[in-house]
Amino acid sequence: MKWFILGLILGVSIPVSIFLVITYEPPSLYTQSYEWISKSNAEELINTQDITVIDCRGGCKSCAWRRGKLPNAIWDIHPENYYNHTKPILVYDQDGSTKVTDFCENLVNHVYSDIYALSGGFNAWR
Numbered sequence: 135m136k137w138f139i140l141g142l143i144l145g146v147s148i149p150v151s152i153f154l155v156i157t158y159e160p161p162s163l164y165t166q167s168y169e170w171i172s173k174s175n176a177e178e179l180i181n182t183q184d185i186t187v188i189d190c191r192g193g194c195k196s197c198a199w200r201r202g203k204l205p206n207a208i209w210d211i212h213p214e215n216y217y218n219h220t221k222p223i224l225v226y227d228q229d230g231s232t233k234v235t236d237f238c239e240n241l242v243n244h245v246y247s248d249i250y251a252l253s254g255g256f257n258a259w260r
Contacts, residue, residue, distance in 0.1 A: 168249035
């Protein structure tokens with residue numbers, strides 16, 4: 135009888151253990167979301183942290199920057215250029231609309247740092 139119980143326990147526990155090992159997925163180290171921040175919070179980040187500032191306004195760089203830009207900004211419309219990035223990232227567009235949302239959503243699960251989007255975009259900065 136005890137061999138039957140032992141066989142039953144092993145017969146159930148081994149397949150369950152194998153299933154758990156095969157299906158285990160370690161927690162991701164990538165950033166899982168992004169945060170919308172105000173102009174004052176963006177100013178504080180720029181002045182106090184080593185942060186990458188990305189201008190994702192479409193069109194041409196000179197056209198966008200003729201209207202102005204945030205300090206130390208990089209003009210880029212390709213979020214994949216920042217995959218595996220380790221510094222915090224602040225992203226803005228002209229008015230805080232779909233461009234910045236799309237850019238940030240493409241960074242989620244691809245960077246190891248905090249991602250911030252400027253509410254109201256460059257219009258809020260002025």
